[in-house]
Amino acid sequence: MSAASESERRRAAVIGKVRRALADDGNGDARRAAVEERLSRPRPNLVPARGQLTGEARLALFAEMAEKVSASVERVASAEELPEAVASYLRARNLPSELRMGADPRLKALPWDRASHLEIKHGPSDGRDLAAISHAFGGVAETGTLFLLSGQENPTSLNFLPEHHLVVLAAQDIAGDYEALWARLRAAEGDAGLPRTVNLVTGPSRSADIEQTLLLGAHGPRALHILLLGEG
Amino acid sequence: MSLSITSPAFKENAALALADVDLQQALTHVERGFIEKRRKAAEALPEFEALRDEARAIKEHTLAHLDLYLEAFEAKAQHAGAEVHFAETAEDARQAVLAICRRAKARTVTKGKSMISEEIGLNDFLEENDIAPVETDLGEYIIQLRGEPPSHIIAPAVHVTRNQVEQEFRRAHAGLDPERDLSEPVSLLAEARAALREKFLAADIGITGANFLIAETGSSVIVTNEGNGDLTQILPRVHIVLASIEKLVPTLEDVSTLLRVLARSATGQDMSVYTTFSTGPRRPGDPDGPEETHIVILDNGRAEMLAGELREMLRCIRCGACMNHCPVYHAIGGHAYGATYVGPMGAVLAPALFGLEKTANLPNASTFCGRCEAVCPVRIPLPKLMRHWREREYERHLKPAAERGGLKFWAFLAKRPGLYRLATRLGLAALSRFGRQDSYASLPFAGGWTRHRDLPAPAAKSFLDQWKASR
Numbered sequence: 001m002s003a004a005s006e007s008e009r010r011r012a013a014v015i016g017k018v019r020r021a022l023a024d025d026g027n028g029d030a031r032r033a034a035v036e037e038r039l040s041r042p043r044p045n046l047v048p049a050r051g052q053l054t055g056e057a058r059l060a061l062f063a064e065m066a067e068k069v070s071a072s073v074e075r076v077a078s079a080e081e082l083p084e085a086v087a088s089y090l091r092a093r094n095l096p097s098e099l100r101m102g103a104d105p106r107l108k109a110l111p112w113d114r115a116s117h118l119e120i121k122h123g124p125s126d127g128r129d130l131a132a133i134s135h136a137f138g139g140v141a142e143t144g145t146l147f148l149l150s151g152q153e154n155p156t157s158l159n160f161l162p163e164h165h166l167v168v169l170a171a172q173d174i175a176g177d178y179e180a181l182w183a184r185l186r187a188a189e190g191d192a193g194l195p196r197t198v199n200l201v202t203g204p205s206r207s208a209d210i211e212q213t214l215l216l217g218a219h220g221p222r223a224l225h226i227l228l229l230g231e232g
Numbered sequence: 233m234s235l236s237i238t239s240p241a242f243k244e245n246a247a248l249a250l251a252d253v254d255l256q257q258a259l260t261h262v263e264r265g266f267i268e269k270r271r272k273a274a275e276a277l278p279e280f281e282a283l284r285d286e287a288r289a290i291k292e293h294t295l296a297h298l299d300l301y302l303e304a305f306e307a308k309a310q311h312a313g314a315e316v317h318f319a320e321t322a323e324d325a326r327q328a329v330l331a332i333c334r335r336a337k338a339r340t341v342t343k344g345k346s347m348i349s350e351e352i353g354l355n356d357f358l359e360e361n362d363i364a365p366v367e368t369d370l371g372e373y374i375i376q377l378r379g380e381p382p383s384h385i386i387a388p389a390v391h392v393t394r395n396q397v398e399q400e401f402r403r404a405h406a407g408l409d410p411e412r413d414l415s416e417p418v419s420l421l422a423e424a425r426a427a428l429r430e431k432f433l434a435a436d437i438g439i440t441g442a443n444f445l446i447a448e449t450g451s452s453v454i455v456t457n458e459g460n461g462d463l464t465q466i467l468p469r470v471h472i473v474l475a476s477i478e479k480l481v482p483t484l485e486d487v488s489t490l491l492r493v494l495a496r497s498a499t500g501q502d503m504s505v506y507t508t509f510s511t512g513p514r515r516p517g518d519p520d521g522p523e524e525t526h527i528v529i530l531d532n533g534r535a536e537m538l539a540g541e542l543r544e545m546l547r548c549i550r551c552g553a554c555m556n557h558c559p560v561y562h563a564i565g566g567h568a569y570g571a572t573y574v575g576p577m578g579a580v581l582a583p584a585l586f587g588l589e590k591t592a593n594l595p596n597a598s599t600f601c602g603r604c605e606a607v608c609p610v611r612i613p614l615p616k617l618m619r620h621w622r623e624r625e626y627e628r629h630l631k632p633a634a635e636r637g638g639l640k641f642w643a644f645l646a647k648r649p650g651l652y653r654l655a656t657r658l659g660l661a662a663l664s665r666f667g668r669q670d671s672y673a674s675l676p677f678a679g680g681w682t683r684h685r686d687l688p689a690p691a692a693k694s695f696l697d698q699w700k701a702s703r
Contacts, residue, residue: 003331011306011318017535018477019299035300035482038293039448042483045286048279048492065502102519124520127433143503152517156466160459178488193312194449196514196521197466200507205459208499209371209387210417211394212261218370219425219432220459220506 044179051142051177058141059232062174065144069203070216071224082227083115086166089225090118090131093164100125100132100162103153107135107168124155125162132162138181139174139226143202146226147181150197159199165221167201171232235322235353237586238570242593245568250684258391259565262384266556269500270607280496287493288610290486291547295538301447301480302529308450312512314525322352325530329354329439329472332526333363336470338436344454344461345369346441347385347550348474348530350572351585354439365439366431368460370424377404383566384574386498386552391565394420428460438464438522442475443549444490445527448483451511452527455494455504462508471510471522476530478546490549493609498551533585541620545580547610554604554614560597563684569594576604580617588621592630595621656694663689 053061063073076085090097098119101107112120125132134154137147146167150156159165175181178200185194205220216222238245249255274280294301306316319325325348333341341358343349343365355365355376367376371389375382377400382388389397398414401423414420440461444453452473454461465471481487495501514521537546555561555575566574571582571591579594595618604614625631626639645652666672671686681687691698 007317007328010320010324011316013320014318014477014529014531014535015299015302017320017531018302018538021535021538022296022299031297032300034293035297035304035447038482039304042448042485044485045290045489046279046282048277048283050277069501069503069505127429145503145507150518150521151515152519155519156462157520160462160466178491179485182484182488193308194451194509194511196511196518198451198509198511199462200503200509201505202501202503202507203505205457206505207370207421207458208265209369209374209389210392210397210420211258212265212387212390213417215418215421217425218421218458218460219368219428219463 042182044177047177047179048142051140051179053141053176055232058176059171059174059228062139062141062144063228065141066203066226067144069144070206071144071203071226073226073228075228077230079109079229080111080114082110082168082229083112083118085227086133087115087118089164089166093223095130095164098130099166100129100158102134102155102158104135105153107133125157127161129158129162131164131166132158133166133168134158136167136169136173138184139169140178140181140200141174141176142178145178145200145202147185148199148201149185149195150199151195156197156199159201160205160220162221163217164223164225165204166225166227168227168229170229172230174232235351235356235572237582237590239582239586239591239593240570242568242570242597245570246564246597247684249564249568254393254396255391255565258393259562262387262390262556263562266500266552270497270553270556271500273496273500273502277492277496277502280493283489283492284609284611286489287549288547290481290489291549291610294480294482294486295478295543295546298477298480298538301482302477304447305445305450305480308447309512309527310450312450314450314512314527317526317528319528319530320532322530322532325352325474325528325532326354326357328526328528329474330357330361330363332470332472332524333358333361333437336437336524338363338470340431340435341365341437341439342431342435342464342468343367343372344438344440344456344464345372345388346439346474347382347572348441348476349439350381351532352474352530354474366428366435368428368432368458368464369456370421370458370460373424373428374400377401381567381572384552384555385550385577391567432460432463432467435464435468437470437472438466438468439472439474440464442473442479442527443494444481444487445475445479445529446481446484446487446509449509449511451509453487453507453509455491455507457499457501457505459506462506465508465510465522466520469522470524470526471513473510473525473527474530475527476532477534478548494549494551497553497607497609537584542580542584542617544612545577545584545617547612548577548581549610550577551609553607553609554612557603557607559599559601559603569597576614576618577612580612580614580621583621583624588624588628589630592621592625595619595625653694653696657697660690660692660694664692668692 207218
């Protein structure tokens with residue numbers, strides 16, 4: 001038997017077994033309709049009250065939850081101030097004035113020449129970068145979570161390889177709950193479906209695998225710095 | 233075939249575990265750490281109990297329509313450019329992975345944490361075929377160096393002390409300065425991070441598990457704290473996802489609900505650090521990500537579970553709360569179970585996957601205290617399902633003759649109340665000859681019990697006698 005027909009046989013066997021095991025569950029048409037309905041009109045389930053805050057309270061909860069998981073949050077009033085905020089973050093930690101970024105137009109457009117001596121490298125990380133910057137698609141107040149999307153302008157490796165990950169998040173892009181961001185993402189991507197990678201990031205990397213002692217910086221960034229831009 | 237099931241020797245394994253000083257020291261972290269963290273996280277979210285009900289309902293709905301959700305997932309994943317491979321058996325899954333590795337001419341494979349990989353004995357199989365697998369989750373890396381299976385489904389090296397980790401790194405990492413201080417977990421972590429960074433960058437293929445497969449989008453989801461699962465799938469040219477049929481979930485909203493109970497039940501976090509949704513290979517113009525994505529979906533006995541009482545077990549989202557709260561697990565750790573999956577969830581799942589003949593000891597390794605069911609985020613009635621296996625064990629004559637005889641004798645007594653009362657009184661009278669005390673450190677014919685703990689003394693009068701007296 002050819003490899004292709006062999007894999008087709010396995011597929012039929014697994015799905016067939018499942019179907020037979022469910023045979024007593026009733027009428028096929030009703031089951032099909034239930035699945036179609038659920039997939040074509042996704043609806044939120046119960047959303048906790050803390051995910052339904054608005055305005056400043058939502059912003060405050062985002063910062064509180066992000067800091068609870070050891071991220072740092074810095075409010076920045078305008079985009080023009082971002083380069084200097086990045087430069088001073090690096091200076092304060094005695095890091096070299098080097099920064100890796102993708103080709104995100106929102107980041108590219110910033111006046112980087114205002115931060116003197118900051119050397120910018122573009123493209124995916126080679127595994128030796130100390131600091132990288134990304135722009136988040138949104139944030140979730142409920143748990144202080146960032147949504148980061150892969151794409152031509154956003155290398156996913158920047159989220160994981162550098163020691164310090166800086167993320168710009170527009171305050172107006174913070175939602176209360178995950179569900180709001182999924183809805184926004186569906187609207188933005190349309191029929192294209194999800195980008196190859198959607199990273200939900202909640203704090204810097206950590207491990208408690210040795211005697212349940214919690215340590216930051218397991219394989220991913222040791223530090224996650226969120227630059228919260230503008231007003232909500 | 234490489235996976236070894238040592239469950240038939242459960243009693244001997246448990247006795248060794250109870251006498252193992254390092255293991256007993258390591259196990260104190262389970263009882264002290266996990267229970268308190270889960271309790272705090274659950275109490276901090278007023279909707280937690282209601283979310284558990286919803287999580288249960290989502291999984292129930294999915295399982296009742298699983299054939300259709302599998303087809304929907306497959307279509308979406310293929311549309312996004314992934315290849316989907318169904319595997320009926322562990323051997324099918326191993327062969328599917330090997331064929332992908334061969335086609336990619338792979339020599340080294342990095343791995344994110346995957347229990348399916350353990351279930352099918354993938355690492356040994358790859359090594360037999362001259363492909364070097366490297367586990368990258370810190371705990372998995374430690375036990376791979378030690379040549380052991382995981383002893384816990386989310387904290388695989390929970391049985392290892394920091395001194396043992398240091399010994400292992402000094403043995404395995406060539407060029408490590410003998411003078412370097414590795415006495416603290418932080419320096420051990422730094423050592424592992426540096427050693428594994430090179431492996432990540434050099435690997436030909438990355439293999440991860442999946443916490444969920446989403447029918448709506450064709451995505452696979454992994455949940456980690458370290459970021460190793462992400463480096464495993466971003467950097468190599470080929471990404472293989474190992475999943476089983478019950479990982480299906482309808483929509484992104486449904487996954488969001490399950491995520492709200494998963495980390496809280498597992499580690500007491502509100503949300504794990506990295507929750508990654510991967511949909512197909514890299515898109516045209518993407519600067520990184522895998523060029524090929526393969527998703528292997530394993531049955532291995534699960535479809536049969538759908539037809540009966542055991543369907544409820546397929547709701548499991550692998551948080552580990554049942555073992556974290558299990559007094560038997562606290563006493564002996566995971567290795568004594570000897571069948572990949574451990575604790576109460578393992579005691580129900582292992583007989584279905586590996587056969588009751590080899591694993592009948594596991595559903596008997598429970599006091600039925602019920603803590604596992606009380607904390608299960610999807611409300612699986614674990615004691616009921618362990619009882620299911622005990623009944624099958626009795627029906628299929630798998631119990632030793634002496635135990636069957638004992639059970640028959642007890643049933644004979646229990647059906648004759650007068651005789652039962654007489655026997656209880658005689659038993660109490662006999663015990664009183666050893667002196668009144670709260671508990672007994674040793675008794676004739678009770679060595680199997682008293683070797684590892686005292687036998688609590690029964691009340692001076694039986695419940696029935698006390699009941700009568702109070703009326």
